[in-house]
Amino acid sequence: MSYLQIRNVWKTYDDNVILEKLNFTIEKGEFCTLIGPSGCGKSTFLRMLLGKESPTRGTILLEGEPLSNEPGSDRGVVFQKYTLFPHLRALENVMLGLEMEHSAFLGKAFGSARRRIKEEAMEMIKAVGLEQSAHKYPSELSGGMQQRLSIAQALVKKPKILLLDEPFGALDPGSRSDMQELVHGLWQTYGLTAFMVTHDVKEAFELGTRLLVFDKVRNDPHSPNAYGATVVNDIKLDKNKRKNKGEGHVDHDETIIA
Ligand SMILES: Nc1ncnc2c1ncn2[C@@H]1O[C@H](COP(=O)(O)OP(=O)(O)O)[C@@H](O)[C@H]1O
Ligand SMILES: [Mg+2]
Structure with missing residues (x-):
């Protein structure tokens, strides 16, 4: 049985067919x-x-079970737009997700639970190469560093799917x-299943083990919303061809600590 099964999935918003027959x-x-x-x-x-x-039609099965409507902690997400809290330091931003899990009501943990959460968050901060910036606020970080922090935020809950x-x-x-390099290393270290949308075709080829090309095959000029996009090309990529600067090492002297 496949890990994830996308079975005849359609998505429409009102009369607009966005995706069809996935x-x-x-x-x-x-x-x-x-x-x-x-x-x-x-x-x-x-x-x-x-x-x-x-989905408007069809089903998505994860390990044979329908995906729950609630975003689960088994799925972590990173957007281009950062989801960081400006008034929290880097480490606190990463801790927050775990604290919410611990106490959905208070969003805060105390005593030994808090120490453990702090340790886990710090481990993730190190894994994304932000050890020196753990106590900085998001506004004090560069765009790249903020994106590292978003990744740490997503991965600290140990999702299976990124x-x-x-x-x-x-x-x-x-x-x-x-x-x-960082994402590729984390994917290997944590054995993740990853989905990444990109505009950069070179990036798509270099980073993926599989490339899914979405586009509309059917087009009615008189009714532009009648058909949706689907996967028009599903390309298995040679894993060994991808750049990989070695296990554990992101770049320079930054090391992933698993
Ligand atoms: N919540 C929504 N309600 C109505 N239309 C939406 C909604 N979300 C996305 N769309 C529409 O669905 C289409 C696909 O959007 P999107 O998934 O963001 O495309 P992509 O990420 O490929 O650029 C767009 O036409 C967008 O306007
Ligand atoms: Mg988009």
Whole structure:
């Protein structure tokens, strides 16, 4: 049985068909990169995987079970737009997710629970190479560092599936390349199944083990919303071809601590 099964999934908003006839399966540990024209429904697809939206038709099964409507802690998400709290330091931003889990009401843990949460968060801060900036506020961090922090926030809950929606779109080429290395390393270290939307075709080929191309195959000029996009190309990529600067090492002297 495949890890994730997408079975005849359609998504419409009112009369607009956004996605149609999605049919594919994903194995555990795959790194799927998603490309396609703007507005074709890539983010909508990720939101369905996250459980924030349900398919209008069809089903998504995770390990044979229908995806719950509630976004679960088994799925972590990173958007291009950062979801950091400006009034919390880097470490506190990462701790918050775990604290909410611990006490949904107070959003705060005390005593030994808090110490453990702090340790786990610090481990994640180190894993994304932000050890020296743990006590800084988001506004004191560069765009690349803020994105590292968002990734730490997503991964601290130990999700099995990591969803990345154009995560590096706003970064300069240097930081982008560092982030690609980082995400690739984390994917390996934590044995994640990853989905990443990107505009960058080169990035899609280099980072993915599988490339899903979304587009509309059917088009009615008189009724532009009658048909949705689907996966028009599903390309298995050679894993060994991808750049990999070695297990555990992100770049320079930063080391992933698992
Ligand atoms: N909540 C919503 N209600 C209505 N239309 C939506 C909603 N979310 C997305 N859409 C529409 O669905 C289409 C696909 O959007 P999106 O998934 O963001 O595309 P992509 O990420 O590929 O750029 C767009 O036309 C967008 O306007
Ligand atoms: Mg999008």
